[in-house]
Amino acid sequence: MELKDLYRDVILDHNRQPRNFGRLDPADAEADGHNPLCGDRLTLSLRLAGDTIADIRFEGKGCAISTASASLMTEAVKGRDRAAVHELFGRVHALLTQTQAPADESLGKLAALSGVREFPSRVKCASLCWHTLNAALDQGGTISTEAGNESTSEEVP
Amino acid sequence: MSAIPLRAAGTGYDVERVRRDFPILSRTVHGKPLVYLDSAASAQRPLAVIRAVEDYEMRSHANVHRGVHALSQEATAAFEGARERVRRFLNARSTREIIFTRGTTEAINLVAQSWGRAQLRAGDEILITALEHHANIVPWQMVRDATGCSLVVAPIDTSGELIMEEFHRLLSPRTRLVAVAHVSNALGTILPVAEIIAAAHARRVPVLVDGAQAVAHTRVDVQALGADFYAFSGHKLYGPTGIGVLYGRQELLSEMPPWQGGGDMILNVTFERTTYNELPYKFEAGTPNMSGAVGLGAAIDYVESLGLDAMAAHEHGLLEAATAALGAIPGLTLIGTAKRKAAVVSFVMDHIHPHDLGTILDAEGVAVRTGHHCAQPVMDFFLIPATARASFGCYNTLAEVQQLVAAVRHAQEVFG
Numbered sequence: 001m002e003l004k005d006l007y008r009d010v011i012l013d014h015n016r017q018p019r020n021f022g023r024l025d026p027a028d029a030e031a032d033g034h035n036p037l038c039g040d041r042l043t044l045s046l047r048l049a050g051d052t053i054a055d056i057r058f059e060g061k062g063c064a065i066s067t068a069s070a071s072l073m074t075e076a077v078k079g080r081d082r083a084a085v086h087e088l089f090g091r092v093h094a095l096l097t098q099t100q101a102p103a104d105e106s107l108g109k110l111a112a113l114s115g116v117r118e119f120p121s122r123v124k125c126a127s128l129c130w131h132t133l134n135a136a137l138d139q140g141g142t143i144s145t146e147a148g149n150e151s152t153s154e155e156v157p
Numbered sequence: 158m159s160a161i162p163l164r165a166a167g168t169g170y171d172v173e174r175v176r177r178d179f180p181i182l183s184r185t186v187h188g189k190p191l192v193y194l195d196s197a198a199s200a201q202r203p204l205a206v207i208r209a210v211e212d213y214e215m216r217s218h219a220n221v222h223r224g225v226h227a228l229s230q231e232a233t234a235a236f237e238g239a240r241e242r243v244r245r246f247l248n249a250r251s252t253r254e255i256i257f258t259r260g261t262t263e264a265i266n267l268v269a270q271s272w273g274r275a276q277l278r279a280g281d282e283i284l285i286t287a288l289e290h291h292a293n294i295v296p297w298q299m300v301r302d303a304t305g306c307s308l309v310v311a312p313i314d315t316s317g318e319l320i321m322e323e324f325h326r327l328l329s330p331r332t333r334l335v336a337v338a339h340v341s342n343a344l345g346t347i348l349p350v351a352e353i354i355a356a357a358h359a360r361r362v363p364v365l366v367d368g369a370q371a372v373a374h375t376r377v378d379v380q381a382l383g384a385d386f387y388a389f390s391g392h393k394l395y396g397p398t399g400i401g402v403l404y405g406r407q408e409l410l411s412e413m414p415p416w417q418g419g420g421d422m423i424l425n426v427t428f429e430r431t432t433y434n435e436l437p438y439k440f441e442a443g444t445p446n447m448s449g450a451v452g453l454g455a456a457i458d459y460v461e462s463l464g465l466d467a468m469a470a471h472e473h474g475l476l477e478a479a480t481a482a483l484g485a486i487p488g489l490t491l492i493g494t495a496k497r498k499a500a501v502v503s504f505v506m507d508h509i510h511p512h513d514l515g516t517i518l519d520a521e522g523v524a525v526r527t528g529h530h531c532a533q534p535v536m537d538f539f540l541i542p543a544t545a546r547a548s549f550g551c552y553n554t555l556a557e558v559q560q561l562v563a564a565v566r567h568a569q570e571v572f573g
Contacts, residue, residue, distance in 0.1 A: 003516075003517060003520045003571070006516065007513075007517075007571055007572075012571075012572065012573075015572075016508075037528060038510075038511075038512045038527070038528055038542070038543055039528070039529060039536070039542025039543045040512075040542070041542075061542060062510065063510035063511075063512035063513045064509075064510060064513045064572070065512075065513070119516060121516075122512075122516065125512065
């Protein structure tokens with residue numbers, strides 16, 4: 001367990017200066033994410049062009065892992081359609097939870113989150129934004145990491 | 158950091174000897190010596206408690222109050238011996254007033270479901286404080302929803318102290334019960350329970366005290382205090398989990414209906430009617446946690462062998478050192494600065510979320526609690542989602558306070 005694997009420069013940078021921070025108004029889709037165990041909250045707002053995410057913003061308060069993960073996610077999903085976002089979430093989820101997962105070069109900057117898998121108590125911090133994005137693309141609303149909500153279980157989606 | 162003396166002067170309390178009583182303290186975490194600063198969540202067990210539980214399991218276990226055989230009698234003697242030990246610890250009048258529960262939470266739920274449902278009506282009020290743990294909020298909300306009574310909350314000030322003028326103002330002719338923490342788990346504030354009880358009794362209102370955070374740090378005499386109900390957990394007193402105590406005044410307990418039905422709480426059962434057992438068994442349905450009770454008895458023996466006053470003085474030294482050293486760190490804000498506090502330091506840091514701080518401290522071997530501490534209304538009052546909380550027990554040292562401070566400074570370097 002190496003702390004520097006968790007708090008990599010990319011993570012610290014995106015925590016200090018989150019990208020795409022704020023709110024789109026009007027937005028085509030919105031969702032709130034909440035982790036009641038640590039108090040993390042974030043709101044995602046999206047503009048869609050057909051099935052594609054044309055623009056995305058997030059705002060909220062959370063730990064460095066949840067803030068950086070949301071920031072990195074907004075960069076990664078812009079311009080992708082639902083199917084591509086779903087596929088990407090699958091690969092990010094494997095990165096966060098599977099200790100034996102091989103390096104996935106195609107993940108780009110998102111690969112900086114790989115250190116999270118050595119810290120099981122922090123996986124939910126990193127995945128909260130992705131579950132929230134799923135909810136926004138689905139029908140909006142609020143998701144919670146502790147609500148017994150199927151969409152938030154740490155199974156591979 | 159040089160301001161922290163390595164040894165408290167002139168107390169005669171040998172913390173190194175105390176540490177040798179706790180086997181877990183010699184282990185390492187992530188390759189570093191364990192610095193355990195989470196005793197408010199659960200205290201570690203001394204060898205005397207571990208051995209007492211082991212001895213019971215290996216030599217004396219059988220069901221209690223049942224058989225005529227030797228083991229059942231030994232188990233019963235051990236279990237009832239633990240009850241007498243608790244009675245002396247609290248200075249209750251009678252063992253009839255000592256009910257074993259799973260912990261503080263179950264003890265409060267017992268009073269809420271039994272006394273509360275029988276006594277409370279629409280228009281009645283339960284008065285609590287803004288410092289309460291969820292375990293002293295949610296059971297009353299459940300009773301409120303079942304009976305139509307109201308829950309009234311006495312506010313705190315920005316130091317984390319109960320505003321007594323507000324408490325006196327909110328104590329009204331409609332108040333039927335006051336339920337307060339003795340010590341706040343999130344902030345460490347010691348509440349003026351004697352003054353609270355005197356004010357409530359002047360209006361003939363009974364008082365329940367949540368003593369979960371108090372019993373390991375202060376002497377509790379339920380008769381001197383005048384508490385009508387007093388609840389605590391074994392595992393915060395260096396005893397096992399799954400065992401706790403509800404003390405209740407006999408006059409109140411006698412009138413209360415049972416809240417769970419089953420074995421041990423009955424005298425006679427037919428399909429037509431059941432005669433309930435006498436106190437305290439009326440409230441102990443089912444086979445109880447005997448080994449837990451034995452462990453709790455051993456834990457009480459242990460803390461009394463150290464001396465609660467000596468322990469409290471030692472911990473107060475740690476509290477003062479930690480408060481001074483952490484308070485001097487730029488970008489760190491102490492949450493909860495009441496004049497009278499147990500050895501709990503809650504804090505937040507600029508630009509470092511408590512969750513990240515907890516992970517970085519853990520990597521240094523320093524165990525603190527991070528989160529809302531099951532007291533979300535306290536967090537909401539201070540407009541924060543969470544804090545980091547260091548809590549000190551009888552085995553902590555000034556060197557560990559220094560390690561905490563060094564780890565916090567390291568976190569600041571990581572987050573540069």
